[in-house]
Amino acid sequence: MNVTTFWAMLMRDAHVARRNFMTLAFQVLLQPMLFVFVFGRVMTTSGFMPPQYKNLLLPGIIALSMVFTGTWAVTMPLISDFQFTKEIEDRLLAPIELEWLAVEKVVAGMIQTLVAGFVVIPTAWLVMGGVELSTDHVAWFLLLALLVAMLASTLGLVLGASVGQQQVGLMFSMVLTPMIFFGCTYYPWQALASFPIVKRLVLVNPLVYASEGFRSALVPQFPHLPSIAILGCLAAFDAAFLLFGLRQFKRKALT
Amino acid sequence: MFGQVVALDHLSLDVRPGEIFGLLGPNGAGKSTTVGVLTTRVKPTAGVAWIGDHNVWENRVAVKRLIGVVPQRPNLDFALTAREVLTFHGAYFGLPAAERETRADALLDRFKLTDRAKNMVHGFSGGMMQRLSIARAMMHDPSVLFLDEPSAGLDPQTRLLLSEMVREYNARGKTILLTTHNMEEADDLCHRVAIVDHGKIIAVGTPQELKRSIPGGFLLRLHFESASGTLLDAIRRLQGVTEVRGGGDGQVDVYADHGGTLIPSLVAAASSAGATIRDVHISEPSLENLFLHHTGRSLRE
Secondary structure, X not given: OOHHHXXXXXXXXXHHHHHOHHHHHHHHHHHHHHHHHHHHHHHHHOOOOOOOHHHHHXXXXXXXXXXXXXXXXXXXXXXXXXXXXXXXXXXXXXXXXXXXXXXXXXHHHHHHHHHHHHHHHHHHHHHHOXXXXXXXXXXXHHHHHHHHHHHHHHHHHHHHHHOOHHHHHHHHHHHHHHHHHOOOOOOOHHHHOOOHHHHHHHHHOHHHHHXXXXXXXXXXXXXXXXXXXXXXXXXXXXXXXXXXXXXXHHHHHOO | OOOOOOOOOOOOOOOOOOOEEXXXXXXXXXXXXXXXXXXXOOOOOOOOOEEOOEEOOOOHHHHHHHEEEEOOOOOOOOOOEHHHHHHHHHHHOOOOHHHHHHHHHHHHHHOOOHHHOOOEHHHOOHHHHHHHHHHXXXXXXXXXXXXXXXXOOOOHHHHHHHHHHHHHHHHOOOEEEEEEOOHHHHHHHOOEEEEEEOOEEEEEEOHHHHHHOOOOOEEEEEEEOOOOHHHHHHHHOOOOXXXXXXXXXXXXXXEEOOOHHHHXXXXXXXXXXXXXXXXXXXXXXXXXXXXXXXXXXXXOO
């Protein structure tokens, strides 16, 4: 691996992200803020939802924002680069192995994901007003944030190197939308107790472990999956997505 | 990608260090695939490619350091400005910051892009993008420069600038491989040319050698007051003449093995047939003729 080239490519991505900061900020913040406002503020203030729902909702919103920011940040540029603009070719011709270029994309996506997570937390907290978050598990929370960032980014690599321009719409309706609704973002996994089949099926959704994980770190008083299952599954998804993503990337990069 | 189509069929060639080498052939002949294989972008199903001492496929990173590539279709980084395209490219190749800046400025100036240096690339015209692509490929001072159809779609002015830059770069001892379907360009720019068709090499040599290799490669275009059948027959009988085509307006096209040396016998043949020559134009054998000779098709088809 060539550290100089890797670093230069990371700097390029950082430079472009800084240039598009406002667009990115809207992209990251708007949807979760709307959601937080309607469900965390309107529904609880009006009494249709108990006030504790805010506490339950916030970790799910963090998970959702992180996963979608990271996936989007990696997937969309890759799709257009490979299919249309061929922009990435200048980096495919840089003196570094193709795998490391893919890893650079993953690292850049992880950084964006982490930034998104750390921006969403205080903003959502302000919008909802008075959420009680536990600060007893900070290290666990940071470890989870790292794993979730990698999950988002590697999933982005898999999708970006596999999905064609024509299938972007399909990717949203077939992959991302079900992921959101069955990702235990708006409800804990335990809430699916009356739907035993769904409860088992959703376990293939990596977002479940992100939401449940953040719940276990920030609001441990609510039911959540055991920590070991969260850790193991997140790590397994990260590894699987990374390996599969690298393979797809190499295939796409070479003709 | 290519299914069962054989893009390159036992193609073998040897480019010498320091030469400008041209791959000439019609669209779809396999020129770009050859460049793809040599620049690590296409994995060959069989065969080997070498750049210097490096096997291209086995040693891709080392090869990428040695080469600069100007693709057929501009692939500039649209998220950057023209200057940033160059400086980031320099950074990928490990150039120190100060050197990146100086080189970028020098290249922008050389390619007449200084006033657009701070503009985003996505608003650039085709010619500007092509100029910037070439500047980018030269940024890390590669030993071998690949130009895939560099002059396609360029205005004559930019085309001149391009030839000038290619010659200048070559004068610094660099090797250049370019592909083209434009025979004038190959003839004008290249030290040696390989003619490619259907993934095979038809002929390799200097443009002069190649053109001399076909019989009747010279074309003498003569104008007479009027061209009679007797006159055409007299010319046909001359030694070295392979074909004579007479037009009604007194124009006669003579295809022959040699050019100027044929003039005295042409004049003699004309006067014996009672005709007067008003104008003579001799054209050297062309690569177009050569391609036609080998494939029965025109390069432009």
